[in-house]
Amino acid sequence: MLQELADLMKLEEGSPQSFRVRAYEKAVGAIRELTSDVAGMTARELEALDGVGASTAKKIRVYVETGTIERVEKLRQKYPPSFVQLTKIPGLGPKTAVMLRDRLGIEDVEQLRAALEAEKLRDLPGMGAKSEEKIAHGLERLGLHGKDRRTPIQEAMPIARELLAEVEALPQVRRAEYCGSLRRFRETIGDIDIVAASTDPAPVMAAFLELPIVHEVIGQGDTKSSVLTASGLQIDLRVVAPSEFGAATLYFTGSKQHNIELRQRAIDRGWTLNEYALADAETEETVASRTEKAIYEALGLPFIAPELREGIGEIAAAEAGSLPRLVEEKDIKGDLHVHSTWSGDGRSSLDDMVRAGADRGLQYIAITEHAENLAINGLSRDEVRSEANEIARLRNEYPDLTILHGSELNIGPDGTLDYDMDFLMAFDWCVASVHSHFDLPAAAHTERLLAAIAHPAVNVIGHPTGRMIGRRPGIDFDLAAVLDAAAETDTALEINCHLDRLDLPSDLLRQARERTDVKFIISTDSHHTREYRHLQWGVKNARRGWIDKRQIANTWPKRKFLKWAARA
DNA sequence: GCCGTTTTCGGCCCGACTGTTTTCAGTCG
Numbered sequence: 249m250l251q252e253l254a255d256l257m258k259l260e261e262g263s264p265q266s267f268r269v270r271a272y273e274k275a276v277g278a279i280r281e282l283t284s285d286v287a288g289m290t291a292r293e294l295e296a297l298d299g300v301g302a303s304t305a306k307k308i309r310v311y312v313e314t315g316t317i318e319r320v321e322k323l324r325q326k327y328p329p330s331f332v333q334l335t336k337i338p339g340l341g342p343k344t345a346v347m348l349r350d351r352l353g354i355e356d357v358e359q360l361r362a363a364l365e366a367e368k369l370r371d372l373p374g375m376g377a378k379s380e381e382k383i384a385h386g387l388e389r390l391g392l393h394g395k396d397r398r399t400p401i402q403e404a405m406p407i408a409r410e411l412l413a414e415v416e417a418l419p420q421v422r423r424a425e426y427c428g429s430l431r432r433f434r435e436t437i438g439d440i441d442i443v444a445a446s447t448d449p450a451p452v453m454a455a456f457l458e459l460p461i462v463h464e465v466i467g468q469g470d471t472k473s474s475v476l477t478a479s480g481l482q483i484d485l486r487v488v489a490p491s492e493f494g495a496a497t498l499y500f501t502g503s504k505q506h507n508i509e510l511r512q513r514a515i516d517r518g519w520t521l522n523e524y525a526l527a528d529a530e531t532e533e534t535v536a537s538r539t540e541k542a543i544y545e546a547l548g549l550p551f552i553a554p555e556l557r558e559g560i561g562e563i564a565a566a567e568a569g570s571l572p573r574l575v576e577e578k579d580i581k582g583d584l585h586v587h588s589t590w591s592g593d594g595r596s597s598l599d600d601m602v603r604a605g606a607d608r609g610l611q612y613i614a615i616t617e618h619a620e621n622l623a624i625n626g627l628s629r630d631e632v633r634s635e636a637n638e639i640a641r642l643r644n645e646y647p648d649l650t651i652l653h654g655s656e657l658n659i660g661p662d663g664t665l666d667y668d669m670d671f672l673m674a675f676d677w678c679v680a681s682v683h684s685h686f687d688l689p690a691a692a693h694t695e696r697l698l699a700a701i702a703h704p705a706v707n708v709i710g711h712p713t714g715r716m717i718g719r720r721p722g723i724d725f726d727l728a729a730v731l732d733a734a735a736e737t738d739t740a741l742e743i744n745c746h747l748d749r750l751d752l753p754s755d756l757l758r759q760a761r762e763r764t765d766v767k768f769i770i771s772t773d774s775h776h777t778r779e780y781r782h783l784q785w786g787v788k789n790a791r792r793g794w795i796d797k798r799q800i801a802n803t804w805p806k807r808k809f810l811k812w813a814a815r816a
Numbered sequence: 817g818c819c820g821t822t823t824t825c826g827g828c829c830c831g832a833c834t835g836t837t838t839t840c841a842g843t844c845g
Contacts, residue, residue: 264843267828271817301818339834341843374842378835428845441845467844472832474844484845486832499830504845511829522830 249311249320250276250304255332256323258342274299277505279308281560283759287312298561330356338466339386347372361387389480398436399481400718402747405430408440411461411483418455420448422490427500431554433788435717435750439474439482443496449487456485492524494539499523505559506552513547513563555792560758572761575770575797577787582612582802582809583780585656585679585710585742585771590635591617592625595776598635602642604777606649611806614652614677615639619666621658622683629671650806652676652813656710661685661692663699665706672705677813679742679771681710682723690724697725701733707813708740708769711751722751727759735765738812740801743793745772745786746779757793767801767812 254272258264278299279286286294286308294305311317334345334357348354351372352363363369364387369380408426415424421444425431428441446452449471456473457465463478474484488496499507499522507521514521520529525537526546536542541551549566553574556562565571583605588598596604598615605613617635618625627635632655639653654677657665665672665680672678680700682693700706712730713722734741741760744751752760752768760766770786772779790800797803801812 265829266817268817270828274818299818303817339843343842374836374840376836382834439845467833469833474833500845502845504829508829515829520830524831 249317250279250307253307253317253320253323256320256327259327259332259335259346260323262343262346264342271299271301272304274505275304277559281758283762328355333357334360337383337386337390339382344383357387357390389476397480398438400748401430401433401435401437401750402717404437404440404481405747407461407477407481407483408442411440411442411459414459415442415444415452415456415485418444418446418452420446420452422446423493425493425497427497428502431497431501432503432557433555433754433792435753439484441500442483442485443493443500444485444487445490445493445496446487447489452487453485486523488524490538492537494541494543495521495525495537496523498540498543501554501557503558506557506563509559509563510543510547513549517547519546553791555754555788556794572794572796573798574791575787575795575800575803577784579797579800579803580770580783580787581805582610582614582650583772583774583783584612584614584652584654584677584708584769584802585616585744585773586613587617587656587773587775588615590627590631591775592622593618593775598638599642600777601774602646602649602651604780606646608780610649612650612652612802612809614654614679616654616656616677616679619655619657621660621666626658626666627655629667632671650810654678654707656681657700657706658683659696659700661688661696663696665700665703669705672703675705677707678705679708679710680706682712682714686714686720686723688723690726693723693725694729697730698733701730701737701739706739708742708771709734710742710771711744711746711749711773712741713751713753713756715749715751715753717748717750719748722753727756731760731763731766734767735763738767740767740769743768743770743786743790743795743800745770745782745784745789747782747785749773750785750789752793754789754792757790757795761794761796764796764799766799768795768799769802770800771802 250272254269257269261268278297291305291309294300294308295302307317334340335342352368354360354363364384369375370377408430412424412426415421424442424444427443430437430440444452453473461477462475464476466476467474472486474482476482511521514526518529519526519535526535526543527533536546544551552562552566586601587594588596588601590598617627620626620628636653639651643651653675655675657678657680659680659682715722741752770790772782774780801809
């Protein structure tokens with residue numbers, strides 16, 4: 249409701265940056281990060297939140313009690329959804345939308361289309377034939393890539409990496425980095441931002457605009473250009489001097505709120521921070537600019553990892569020295585969710601999977617084929633016994649690698665698992681996952697998860713929400729109850745590395761971050777040898793979730809881990 | 817609308833690009 253209020257206020261105030269709009273958006277951010285239910289908070293408790301004042305606290309209370317906010321109702325009358333839709337058109341902002349209504353009586357997209365065809369826009373103040381053309385073009389893009397459309401990370405990441413490689417390969421480019429929400433590792437991306445360091449920007453810009461992926465140029469300048477791919481994904485390239493690279497990546501990585509807080513911090517010290525440098529406000533002398541680390545240090549802060557830069561308290565935590573100890577890829581000592589061709593959907597042989605795990609320097613792995621209840625992909629009991637013999641052979645071949653014989657069980661709609669108790673207890677390691685019946689009510693999902701967590705054979709709950717980013721929402725369940733049960737039984741929760749899963753999602757991880765009694769396992773869920781390298785994504789997701797690495801059980805050395813796994 | 821280790825009033829992050837203007841408004845990030 250507050251977000252809608254912010255959006256409507258953009259129209260009312262004629263600016264997306266009006267102070268009132270920004271205040272509402274800040275309040276939205278504060279509430280989004282709450283771990284407790286906002287409905288249960290008093291006005292006084294709400295006001296204690298950073299960014300929520302008396303006015304917003306009152307609105308929240310009224311909304312909780314009556315289900316409506318008068319201000320929103322009035323604004324909805326004035327700006328109905330069909331009118332608000334106009335501002336979703338790229339290049340068309342609140343000022344223009346309101347003027348179109350005042351001057352031409354345009355109330356919705358259809359009327360705008362008619363006015364464009366009749367060439368009525370070009371006679372309006374501040375507009376001309378080109379503006380008309382721009383808006384007409386923006387209208388075409390609305391379906392393909394409106395302001396609200398976000399691209400799933402698994403779609404954007406490979407494009408960004410390839411693009412980055414091409415930019416880095418240009419002879420004039422010293423170094424380059426992808427920034428924006430992709431570097432912060434959000435699960436959906438608005439656009440791809442690339443920053444390049446060069447003393448000679450013109451050829452870099454020219455080469456960028458000529459790349460095969462560029463379908464359309466929507467803006468080009470000396471140091472900044474924006475293009476669209478054929479699928480409508482926007483890519484921005486910014487070229488800065490090498491000495492400015494740190495300031496530029498900091499700025500383009502954001503988030504917006506993080507930048508605002510950093511800049512406020514600069515102002516408090518008599519400095520100013522922009523994409524070129526942290527500099528003295530009076531003399532304009534540079535304080536720091538080459539690296540992000542130098543800028544943070546000048547501002548009295550330790551380096552803040554990109555995954556944390558959401559403007560949700562990371563700067564205060566950094567100042568207080570209370571940031572979590574973040575996991576890194578090299579900390580991970582074992583992979584506890586690995587398939588082979590024994591599973592119907594596995595694509596590398598067991599021998600290859602084990603060899604690849606050993607080659608990566610893993611100290612322990614768990615082979616976890618699908619279980620019998622997963623119709624096509626699961627293993628019968630006989631197959632499980634046969635694979636056990638193969639694993640015994642491989643243990644001899646790889647004496648330094650501990651190979652756990654595991655299974656990925658299916659949590660049924662009633663919480664029951666595959667096989668039977670005796671059979672299950674013979675496994676070294678069990679992952680239990682939801683693979684079906686995604687549309688039950690939340691209470692039923694909570695019950696089935698609690699049942700699986702309570703089962704003595706289960707070590708970890710696999711991809712707990714079952715969501716597929718951009719395709720399928722996760723199951724809804726009572727997170728607090730699941731965390732309580734996981735802590736009670738010492739059952740871990742998985743952080744699945746697949747880019748289309750990232751499950752648990754980082755927002756749920758953040759809600760769990762104060763639960764230091766809960767363990768997590770970062771698993772690749774590999775079905776092919778090359779998927780081991782997906783580990784990096786699970787690591788980034790855990791970092792984004794503010795999870796302290798001491799709670800991630802597969803960072804532990806082999807002895808500690810095996811002792812815990814056997815006990816659990 | 818929010819906020820305060822100079823402030824309870826008067827500030828609030830900063831700049832590129834476009835299209836329209838002769839110095840700026842709108843949009844965007």
